[in-house]
Amino acid sequence: MGRSPCCEKTGLKRGPWTAEEDMILVAHIERHGHSNWRALPKQAGLLRCGKSCRLRWINYLRPDVKRGNFTSEEEDAIIQLHAMLGNRWSMIAARLPGRTDNEIKNVWHTHLKKRLESSNPSGGTSAAAPKRKAKKPVAVTTVVAHDGLTSVPVLPEQPISSSATDYSMASSMETTESFSPDSHEFQIDDSFWSETLAIEADSSGSAMESAGDPLLVAGGASMSSSNADMDFWVTLFMQAGDMENL
DNA sequence: AACCCACACAACCGCCGGGAA
DNA sequence: CTTCCCGGCGGTTGTGTGGGT
Numbered sequence: 001m002g003r004s005p006c007c008e009k010t011g012l013k014r015g016p017w018t019a020e021e022d023m024i025l026v027a028h029i030e031r032h033g034h035s036n037w038r039a040l041p042k043q044a045g046l047l048r049c050g051k052s053c054r055l056r057w058i059n060y061l062r063p064d065v066k067r068g069n070f071t072s073e074e075e076d077a078i079i080q081l082h083a084m085l086g087n088r089w090s091m092i093a094a095r096l097p098g099r100t101d102n103e104i105k106n107v108w109h110t111h112l113k114k115r116l117e118s119s120n121p122s123g124g125t126s127a128a129a130p131k132r133k134a135k136k137p138v139a140v141t142t143v144v145a146h147d148g149l150t151s152v153p154v155l156p157e158q159p160i161s162s163s164a165t166d167y168s169m170a171s172s173m174e175t176t177e178s179f180s181p182d183s184h185e186f187q188i189d190d191s192f193w194s195e196t197l198a199i200e201a202d203s204s205g206s207a208m209e210s211a212g213d214p215l216l217v218a219g220g221a222s223m224s225s226s227n228a229d230m231d232f233w234v235t236l237f238m239q240a241g242d243m244e245n246l
Numbered sequence: 247a248a249c250c251c252a253c254a255c256a257a258c259c260g261c262c263g264g265g266a267a
Numbered sequence: 268c269t270t271c272c273c274g275g276c277g278g279t280t281g282t283g284t285g286g287g288t
Contacts, residue, residue: 016256016282038273054274055257090276101276102256110254 013047066098
């Protein structure tokens with residue numbers, strides 16, 4: 001499996017993306033798609049490596065990417081999924097539609113890991129206030145692609161933010177499910193989780209029948225509190241994940 | 247008021263697996 | 268069947284920002 005370097009780095013730009021580059025990339029993908037990441041930068045006239053373009057698109061420019069603070073529910077889900085899946089960020093991200101592995105990874109390393117370390121397991125899921133600075137407000141504007149159908153959140157000058165790793169999930173969510181582009185706060189509503197449950201349950205088939213699994217038993221035991229809810233989802237996701245891995 | 251430190255986030259790097267030729 | 272290319276993933280690093288001293 002001899003591999004050549006992902007891209008010839010000579011003359012290629014690196015570092016933060018500009019709004020102009022973002023718009024070029026978005027416009028090109030909306031028009032031509034991204035069947036070949038390697039060729040894309042040349043076709044689009046970007047002095048970037050294909051990998052960089054892909055990352056930028058996946059993590060920030062995709063229209064179905066959620067930005068903004070993680071809700072406590074999402075954080076709890078991450079913690080629990082991480083406890084079960086380990087550093088499989090893409091798998092965790094797949095269970096949090098609209099969130100990317102990169103974003104989840106960052107959140108984990110910045111708050112959640114420390115939260116777990118500083119507080120013992122019993123208080124592990126309490127909503128932690130940021131120790132120091134509050135999150136920067138993210139001024140998101142929207143770039144409408146040439147087809148007029150797709151809008152993309154774009155920051156005025158700094159990097160754009162959006163992300164979503166799980167395409168299959170994203171496709172079922174389409175672009176704006178439970179996501180308001182002009183809001184910094186993302187809220188998971190009931191319909192979102194219902195849909196997610198439907199998707200996961202569908203893919204996991206008869207996973208729920210695996211009685212005897214402590215996780216499953218624990219998760220299915222109660223649906224009244226939000227923590228119990230999260231346990232349930234986590235368990236469900238876990239089951240689905242296990243099925244995928246088989 | 248200035249400097250230093252810690253945090254948060256974006257981006258890059260290298261490796262691996264799958265698919266195509 | 269073998270080799271090569273590409274996409275995807277996880278780990279790590281760099282940079283900017285804001286708070287604390």
